[in-house]
Every structure is written in C-alpha cells, then in structure tokens.
Amino acid sequence: AQKVTQAQTEISVVEKEDVTLDCVYETRDTTYYLFWYKQPPSGELVFLIRRNSFDEQNEISGRYSWNFQKSTSSFNFTITASQVVDSAVYFCALSEAGNFNKFYFGSGTKLNVKP
Amino acid sequence: DGGITQSPKYLFRKEGQNVTLSCEQNLNHDAMYWYRQDPGQGLRLIYYSQIVNDFQKGDIAEGYSVSREKKESFPLTVTSAQKNPTAFYLCASGVGDEQFFGPGTRLTVL
Numbered sequence: 557a558q559k560v561t562q563a564q565t566e567i568s569v570v571e572k573e574d575v576t577l578d579c580v581y582e583t584r585d586t587t588y589y590l591f592w593y594k595q596p597p598s599g600e601l602v603f604l605i606r607r608n609s610f611d612e613q614n615e616i617s618g619r620y621s622w623n624f625q626k627s628t629s630s631f632n633f634t635i636t637a638s639q640v641v642d643s644a645v646y647f648c649a650l651s652e653a654g655n656f657n658k659f660y661f662g663s664g665t666k667l668n669v670k671p
Numbered sequence: 672d673g674g675i676t677q678s679p680k681y682l683f684r685k686e687g688q689n690v691t692l693s694c695e696q697n698l699n700h701d702a703m704y705w706y707r708q709d710p711g712q713g714l715r716l717i718y719y720s721q722i723v724n725d726f727q728k729g730d731i732a733e734g735y736s737v738s739r740e741k742k743e744s745f746p747l748t749v750t751s752a753q754k755n756p757t758a759f760y761l762c763a764s765g766v767g768d769e770q771f772f773g774p775g776t777r778l779t780v781l
Contacts, residue, residue, distance in 0.1 A: 565711070589768045599759060601714075601772035647713060651768050658729075659770060661713035 559583065559660035560650050568668040569638055577633045577665045579648030585609075587653035590624065590631045595645040595664070604646075607631065638669045674698070675773035677762050682778045684749075684756070692747045692776045694762030703745035704763040704770060707731060714761060720745055749778065756780050 561580045569575045581590065592604040605615065607624050615622045619636045635642055648662040675696045684690045696703065702721050706714040716729030720739040734753025739745055745764075749756045757780045763770040 560713075593772075599761075599775040599777070601761065601763075603769070603771065606769060658716065658719075659714070661715075663711065663713045 560648050560662035562646075562648055562662035562665050564665045565663070566666040566668065568670065571640060571669055571671050572637050574634060574636050575638050575667065575669075577635075577646050577648075577667065579631045579633065579662060581629050581631065581648070581650045581660075583629075583650060583652055585652045589651045589653075591649040591651070591659070592622065592631075592633050593647045593649065595647060597644070601647070604633075635667075638667075640669050640671055643667055643669045675762060675764055675771060677760075677773040677776050680774065680776060682776055684778065684780050686780055687751045689748055689750050690778065692749065692760055692762075692778070694745045694747065694773060695743055696745075696762075696764040696773075697743060698764055698766075698771065699742070700764035700766050700771075701742070702765045702770075703739070704765065705729075705735070705737065705745070705747045706761045706763065708759040708761060708775075717747065717760075 559582050588609045590607045593601040595601050612624050621634045623632045645664045645666045647664045650660045678693045704719040705717040707717055708714050715731050717735050718726055718729055718737045720726035723739055723742050726737050726739050734750055736748045759775050759777050761775045762773040
C-alpha cells in the first residue's frame with residue numbers, strides 16, 4: 557500500500573500568491589517522522605522540515621508553514637507570497653520508528669511560480 | 672566543507688556495460704543509501720548500509736550491486752542485468768532518522 561500520497565502532480569501560481577502542497581500518509585506505527593524536501597532543477601534534495609508524530613504543533617519558518625493533522629493523516633505545506641525561486645519539485649516523506657532506514661517518498665508536486 | 676559528493680554528474684553508458692557511480696561523504700555518518708528517481712516519480716530505495724562491510728537490499732535492488740569498504744564511501748554498480756537503468760540516482764547519508772542527499776548522477780543508457 558502506498559505510504560505517502562501527493563495527489564497534486566503539478567501546480568502553477570503567479571508570484572506573490574499563496575500555495576498549499578498536500579501530503580497524506582499511511583502508517584500503523586504510533587511513532588513516525590514526516591519530512592518535506594525541495595528538489596530544485598539542479599536535482600539535489602534540500603531538507604526543509606522534519607516532524608515527529610507526537611508533535612502536532614504547526615510550524616512556521618519565514619514564508620513556509622506546515623500543518624500536521626494526525627486526525628486526517630496529513631502534513632500539508634504552505635508557501636506564503638510565493639517567489640520564482642520557489643519553483644521546484646517538493647517531496648513529502650515518511651519514516652517509521654524502528655525502521656528509520658526506510659524512507660517512503662511521495663511522487664512529488666512540481667510547483668511553477670510565474671513572474 | 673562537509674557534505675556528500677557524487678560523481679560524475681552525467682554518465683552515459685552503452686547497453687550491456689556495467690558502470691559504477693561514486694558516492695563519498697565526510698559527515699561521519701554511519702548510514703548511507705542509494706535511491707533511484709524516474710521522471711514524475713518519487714525516490715525508490717535501491718540499497719542501504721548501516722555500517723561498514725554491511726548492506727541490505729532496498730525495494731528495487733535487482734540489477735544493482737554495492738560495497739561498503741570504508742565509512743566514507745558507498746559506490747553503486749549498475750550492472751547489465753538492470754533492464755532499464757536510465758534514471759537519476761541519488762546518494763544519501765544519515766544519522767538516526769535524518770537523511771542528507773548528494774547532488775545526484777544522471778545515467779543515460781545509449
């Protein structure tokens with residue numbers, strides 16, 4: 557069964573718009589970690605955030621914010637006032653306690669921010 | 672600078688040839704990983720190693736081989752048995768539940 561689902565394949569916005577990238581996950585573990593990575597055109601994955609399953613507080617980092625809701629198994633990522641430099645593919649990932657070697661990646665959402 | 676290096680950035684191979692992708696890290700991480708990424712898809716785990724001289728198969732290990740003779744190095748060999756090797760390959764190293772990624776190698780089979 558798919559562990560991480562990113563239903564939005566591609567999103568296009570105009571600069572300064574807000575945009576939310578959706579991530580839904582599936583796990584039977586009570587302890588797990590969720591991640592977001594950014595992959596710019598260069599290809600390297602850039603770590604954005606890690607959140608453990610016991611911490612449901614929303615987090616804000618500059619223009620980025622994350623909404624973790626265990627009740628809906630979602631870990632959504634919002635970019636406020638998007639910029640052209642935000643254009644990239646964004647991946648959500650899950651790792652389960654006791655199995656930290658395995659990351660389950662979603663298929664990614666390609667974000668296009670137009671000037 | 673601490674980090675993960677992969678070489679080469681682009682690699683071309685003739686069908687039927689083996690090719691080895693390099694991955695080096697100076698982060699002193701015990702764990703290292705190899706992932707494959709195909710267009711429009713997420714990353715799939717090929718092999719991982721938690722310690723020197725030990726490694727395990729991931730989800731798509733067929734047609735690939737690895738070695739872990741040094742903590743810093745985890746080379747991946749794409750063998751002729753891999754039927755569809757053209758892809759983007761990412762190496763990562765990690766500690767605990769975090770993973771850090773290299774810049775990737777794009778392999779094209781001609």
